[in-house]
Amino acid sequence: xxxxxxxxxxxxxxxxxxxxxxxxxxxxxxxxxxxxxxxxxxxxxxxxxxxxxxxxxxxxxxxxxxxxxxxxxxxxxxxxxxxxxxxxxxxxxxxxxxxxxxxxxxxxxxxxxxxxxxxxxxxxxxxxxxxxxxxxxxxxxxxxxxxxxxxxxxxxxxxxxxxxxxxxxxxxxxxxxxxxxxxxxxxxxxxxxxxxxxxxxxxxxxxxxxxxxxxxxxxxxxxxxxxxxxxxxxxxxxx
Amino acid sequence: xxxxxxxxxxxxxxxxxxxxxxxxxxxxxxxxxxxxxxxxxxxxxxxxxxxxxxxxxxxxxxxxxxxxxxxxxxxxxxxxxxxxxxxxxxxxxxxxxxxxxxxxxxxxxxxxxxxxxxxxxxxxxxxxxxxxxxxxxxxxxxxxxxxxxxxxxxxxxxxxxxxxxxxxxxxxxxxxxxxxxxxxxxxxxxxxxxxxxxxxxxxxxxxxxxxxxxxxxxxxxxxxxxxxxxxxxxxxxxxxxxxxxxxxxxxxxxxxxxxxxxxxxxxxxxxxxxxxxxxxxxxxxxxxxxxxxxxxxxxxxxxxxxxxxxxxxxxxxxxxxxxxxxxxxxxxxxxxxxxxxxxxxxxxxxxxxxxxxxxxxxxxxxxxxxxxxxxxxxxxxxxxxxxxxxxxxxxxxxxxxxxxxxxxxxxxxxxxxxxxxxxxxxxxxxxxx
Numbered sequence: 030x031x032x033x034x035x036x037x038x039x040x041x042x043x044x045x046x047x048x049x050x051x052x053x054x055x056x057x058x059x060x061x062x063x064x065x066x067x068x069x070x071x072x073x074x075x076x077x078x079x080x081x082x083x084x085x086x087x088x089x090x091x092x093x094x095x096x097x098x099x100x101x102x103x104x105x106x107x108x109x110x111x112x113x114x115x116x117x118x119x120x121x122x123x124x125x126x127x128x129x130x131x132x133x134x135x136x137x138x139x140x141x142x143x144x145x146x147x148x149x150x151x152x153x154x155x156x157x158x159x160x161x162x163x164x165x166x167x168x169x170x171x172x173x174x175x176x177x178x179x180x181x182x183x184x185x186x187x188x189x190x191x192x193x194x195x196x197x198x199x200x201x202x203x204x205x206x207x208x209x210x211x212x213x214x215x216x217x218x219x220x221x222x223x224x225x226x227x228x229x230x231x232x233x234x235x236x237x238x239x240x241x242x243x244x245x246x247x248x249x250x251x252x253x254x255x256x257x258x259x260x261x262x263x264x265x266x267x268x
Numbered sequence: 269x270x271x272x273x274x275x276x277x278x279x280x281x282x283x284x285x286x287x288x289x290x291x292x293x294x295x296x297x298x299x300x301x302x303x304x305x306x307x308x309x310x311x312x313x314x315x316x317x318x319x320x321x322x323x324x325x326x327x328x329x330x331x332x333x334x335x336x337x338x339x340x341x342x343x344x345x346x347x348x349x350x351x352x353x354x355x356x357x358x359x360x361x362x363x364x365x366x367x368x369x370x371x372x373x374x375x376x377x378x379x380x381x382x383x384x385x386x387x388x389x390x391x392x393x394x395x396x397x398x399x400x401x402x403x404x405x406x407x408x409x410x411x412x413x414x415x416x417x418x419x420x421x422x423x424x425x426x427x428x429x430x431x432x433x434x435x436x437x438x439x440x441x442x443x444x445x446x447x448x449x450x451x452x453x454x455x456x457x458x459x460x461x462x463x464x465x466x467x468x469x470x471x472x473x474x475x476x477x478x479x480x481x482x483x484x485x486x487x488x489x490x491x492x493x494x495x496x497x498x499x500x501x502x503x504x505x506x507x508x509x510x511x512x513x514x515x516x517x518x519x520x521x522x523x524x525x526x527x528x529x530x531x532x533x534x535x536x537x538x539x540x541x542x543x544x545x546x547x548x549x550x551x552x553x554x555x556x557x558x559x560x561x562x563x564x565x566x567x568x569x570x571x572x573x574x575x576x577x578x579x580x581x582x583x584x585x586x587x588x589x590x591x592x593x594x595x596x597x598x599x600x601x602x603x604x605x606x607x608x609x610x611x612x613x614x615x616x617x618x619x620x621x622x623x624x625x626x627x628x629x630x631x632x633x634x635x636x637x638x639x640x641x642x643x644x645x646x647x648x649x650x651x652x653x654x655x656x657x658x659x660x661x662x663x664x665x666x667x668x669x670x671x672x673x674x675x676x677x678x679x680x681x682x683x684x685x686x687x688x689x690x691x692x693x694x695x696x697x698x699x700x701x
Contacts (some may be wrong), residue, residue, distance in 0.1 A: 048383075048408065055411045055414050205580070
């Protein structure tokens with residue numbers, strides 16, 4: 030079932046180390062997912078305490094990044110992995126960087142949410158940004174699922190979602206520009222919303238990156254910056 | 269002797285007799301004896317061959333027929349195989365029944381091995397936990413259910429209480445997960461949908477918080493008028509006593525509302541209290557001063573601090589919990605009694621105890637003490653001015669600090685309430701905290 034023989038090593042200890050570090054990456058992913066959920070909740074419900082709390086939780090994500098990074102370099106130095114094991118370690122090192130950045134973006138949204146909570150709410154009640162946020166959150170969730178299951182097809186599907194997120198972000202920014210032109214007094218607030226939307230769009234990009242690492246991990250081919258057609262070919266090539 | 273062996277012996281004997289008869293007629297004793305032995309051997313080999321091919325075919329139930337020991341042996345094999353098949357059928361039936369019943373179960377069930385890898389799960393697990401059949405077998409559960417609370421629950425390894433998280437597949441659904449250990453190193457993960465319960469609980473909390481808020485403002489207005497009326501000299505003669513009583517009751521209602529709001533705040537906030545250093549010895553001094561300023565209860569309130577340890581927690585919550593314990597002790601202890609506050613660090617954590625020499629509590633009441641509005645003696649406690657919520661607040665605050673409450677009491681002699689804080693909540697060196 031696994032194309033990668035993560036569970037077939039002569040050294041049982043090595044197996045456990047690899048599985049452990051993978052487990053920790055996914056735990057970190059879970060933490061980041063929760064950060065996004067909290068940030069969105071703070072934004073849509075106008076909860077400034079929650080918004081500020083996210084900032085305090087960000088250190089946990091950073092700490093996990095550092096400790097996983099250390100573990101990875103330890104494995105590289107001591108075990109000198111090759112082939113799929115090496116790709117796993119490389120993919121993990123890249124994944125945690127993206128996860129940490131997602132955490133930072135969530136923190137940013139939390140900060141904007143805390144500021145927006147103290148201002149008047151628009152009539153739309155942040156419905157559009159909530160929709161965008163849920164879309165991005167599902168994307169990250171599915172990207173991590175694909176990483177956990179080493180499922181390239183799912184990874185490709187998620188990566189493709191990014192186009193739709195970009196489209197949604199475009200629509201949102203266009204709408205914001207209209208608001209600002211209609212009533213210049215709202216510029217400050219709308220800008221904050223725009224920045225939050227921008228952060229969400231970035232999270233979508235990072236989720237897409239994670240999917241690309243998953244494809245690299247399973248297929249052994251780097252599909253970054255190759256466009257969707259090349260990626261699709263790679264995914265469907267050797268089923 | 270066994271009849272089959274007798275038969276076998278008679279076959280051998282028959283062959284020997286035949287050889288002897290042939291010798292008497294034709295001569296050549298050894299040639300005939302050799303021939304008889306050869307025939308006998310061939311017969312055995314033939315039977316051996318039949319047994320071997322029967323075993324090889326495997327599926328056939330009916331064994332070949334034969335004479336003597338071989339017949340007996342074939343019978344044995346036949347019986348063995350039949351019994352085996354029946355047992356297999358019964359086990360298969362049981363297994364099918366078990367699988368059918370578990371997949372019909374509304375709760376998700378996942379079997380896990382010692383490394384937290386998924387061995388098997390039922391249909392409800394696919395729906396509630398978003399697991400995929402076949403594909404997700406042999407994967408670690410923590411990789412697929414990644415909520416920080418659940419990951420922490422697994423790492424902690426204490427599975428007395430279930431953990432509530434939003435369902436990984438659909439965020440609107442709330443699930444309660446529980447791990448049960450069984451066998452040598454196996455675990456069972458049970459998840460159930462608690463969305464409705466969760467929503468009801470939320471509604472109840474919101475209701476209590478809103479109702480308390482709404483009640484407070486009319487009470488404040490009434491309080492204002494009562495104050496004005498009590499200041500009026502003309503009313504003093506006729507209405508002095510009723511007004512004082514009204515004021516007293518209003519204070520009580522305000523106290524109840526304050527406690528209700530405090531409780532609902534404790535319930536709605538995150539499950540864990542923050543880890544800010546709290547100077548417990550100083551806190552106890554403050555509570556002692558407040559207790560003596562109450563104007564009732566014993567004058568003998570002592571603070572006995574054995575260790576200068578601090579707690580990592582919330583200052584205001586701990587103050588409210590400890591003062592509730594102390595004020596309770598003051599309330600139920602006669603003026604000649606004694607209230608003692610002790611603070612010390614033991615092997616497995618820090619302890620704070622509040623001991624009194626008051627009326628004590630009968631053992632049947634102790635388990636229910638922390639229920640809201642639970643009263644041991646209805647007539648007395650209301651006069652003494654308690655709100656009935658004090659110990660519920662204590663319980664909640666301690667829960668948020670991972671601490672336990674222990675109550676030891678003897679009616680007529682007094683009670684001791686001990687709070688037990690785990691080591692990770694204790695800052696040993698006051699200077700470093």
